[in-house]
Amino acid sequence: MSVVFERPSLWRRLQPIFSGFDLPLLAGLVVLGVMGLITMYSAGYDNGSRFADHGRNMLLGLGILFVVAQVPPQRLAQLAVPLYSLGVALLLATALFGITKKGATRWLNVGVVIQPSELMKIAMPLMLAWWFQKREGQLRALDFAAAALLLLVPVGLVVKQPDLGTAILILSGGLYIIYFAGLSWKLILPVLLAGAVAVTAIVLSADRICQDDVTWPLLREYQKHRVCTLLDPTTDPLGKGFHIIQGMIAIGSGGVTGKGFMQGTQTHLEFIPERTTDFVFAAFAEEFGLIGALALITAFTFVLARGLLIANSAPTVFSRLLAGALTMSFFTYAMVNMGMVSGILPVVGIPLPFISYGGTAMVTLGLALGMLMSIAKSRRLIQT
Template sequence: MSAVLSGPSLSQRLRPFFRGFDGPLMLAIAWLTGVGLLCMYSAGYDHGTRFVDHARNFVLAFGVMFVVAQVPPQKLMRVAVPLYVTGVVLLVAVALFGITKKGATRWLDVGVVTLQPSEMLKTAMPLMLAWWFQRREGSLRLLDFIVAFVLLALPVMLVAKQPDLGTSLLVLGAGLYIIFFAGLSWKLIIPVMVVALVGITALVASEEKICQPDVEWPMREYQKNRVCTLLDPHKDPLGKGFHIIQGEIAIGSGGLTGKGFMQGTQTHLEFIPERTTDFIFAAFGEEFGFLGAMALLAGFTALIMRGLIIASDAPTLFGRLLAGAITMSFFTYVFVNMGMVSGILPVVGVPLPFISYGGTAMVSLGLALGMLMSIARSRGSVQR
């Protein structure tokens, strides 16, 4: 009887589930979570239940992270092909039977719930390519990279056709990171970078001519407007350029130390559009200034650096590629979001991790962090 009563305590039973969790990664996550809650309270306290919902989404994300972290990378690898195939099939179904809202066909009604399959590819794409290169480890040829580009191009084109340029770029970026880490030669990368640099330079230099209303671009009209607005937002300050101009004003008015917590005039007088989602960094910069932005960037830098260390120490090629792609995807999210709010990139719907409001984005964040934590735990188990 005494042996039964003196069994393991609750903490002793739970300890194996937390064993192997990466401490530095958890510290970076905790810091960014705190900043995200603080920022959402200020930006969203008078915006319905945004703060409460944001806190609930964090709890949900941490639950997803905890569950996924218990799954070994070997089991994650088994779901790569089924998840990728399912995602592509659903994207084809969206193209054929999808729901159109505001000119975009991105959703699929399956009866019980409405899905946005493009979100699935943010996870499925790096999993699939990491699985592919793991299978080809030790015998990589040029043909293997060609197959990888085909696997990447198919969902990217389907998502871009919806149209959803922001998500297609994120899926493309995640896939390209995998291909680069797998060993793609710099001889193939540098020419593409040079062509891109020349193209951007030519675009900026010829802005006056190519942005005229009668000039047609090989893309949709709204995409042309986004690029032309980026090049000169003051041509239409109360229309297409309003978002960029107000974001720049808010960030600039924050100065070195900011206007103070909950004291942002641009934010609370509602000059900043989408202040709790895509443009939340403008609200943060106004209230916390340059020093606050540096503290936020320090948190993201710590997260990214720790992720790359986890990737470099992973025991398998699959783990190294997947962890590297997940980590660099965080960089892409941060760079694109801050870049569009600051006026150096076109405005696209890319949230700022931990900071922007959004249930789907938060669940995706928890899933990515869970896979990263799983890879970190597998490294620890091998060392032991």
């Protein structure tokens, strides 16, 4: 008597790899990716190989997302301390031996030139999620203080480089974790109130404190100029204010329906600086108008809502905190970029996810969204 074993089909062998993906989240990312490709073709078709490179970067980010999604959250938790330690060590090495360009020491040569601060965008939320997971059910005020210290060390090193945009992203990712872990509103409200008072004071006294002979504490001169230019771009229309003014002109000239695909005069006559990177939203809004901008914001909002839903139903404290922080960090990218291009926030050099050109940013997005997808997969596997 012979026993016959049926060999599983190729699809059956591959099915565990593809199963469990959150299809609504994936659909939202695809919509953003398509919008990014359309925008990059119009804004960058005459800028070398920007469109082809943007497509390549998207495929790279998608590949990273797919690979990271296969790593279970418990394995991600094991990487938290090593990644955080490596990131801080590289930031210290950058401060001591880094490469300086245009007055900023942000890069380190380790055989290849890297920017260690990019690693902390992922390592920081991983570390703090791991920290609070270990203290589940026994949180004390001292635990929040230790978490704040873990956050402020890399943020301080990045601010010193200086790189305010990356520091904001690292700081926000850590603060989201601390908030979701249960930080009391009694501690949050005074900080928010102090921030509101400070912003109001700066706005009301802008004419006096923005004089050339006034020095701002804790801020470099160029950072002071960024804030003062935000308050009144016309004080330096051909210098610091040029980016903001041209961005607002492009957005306003798009009107309700936009000028049409590849018909943006501000974009194609090269009035918009960095039209394929930091200020790509101005190029998008000029050609697709208010309707297009609302469609883009809707797509970002859908991804945000889906990510928070994944976080809410995550099976462990670690995965819940990590998913929430990664989702809100994605929101921060979009909010800060649109805000600075619209003249609401200072220009800090933060890309618009999937729309702006940039290989490093796409890799970081692939890692973050891959971890979010991993958490979604783990939830579905538990349910089945």
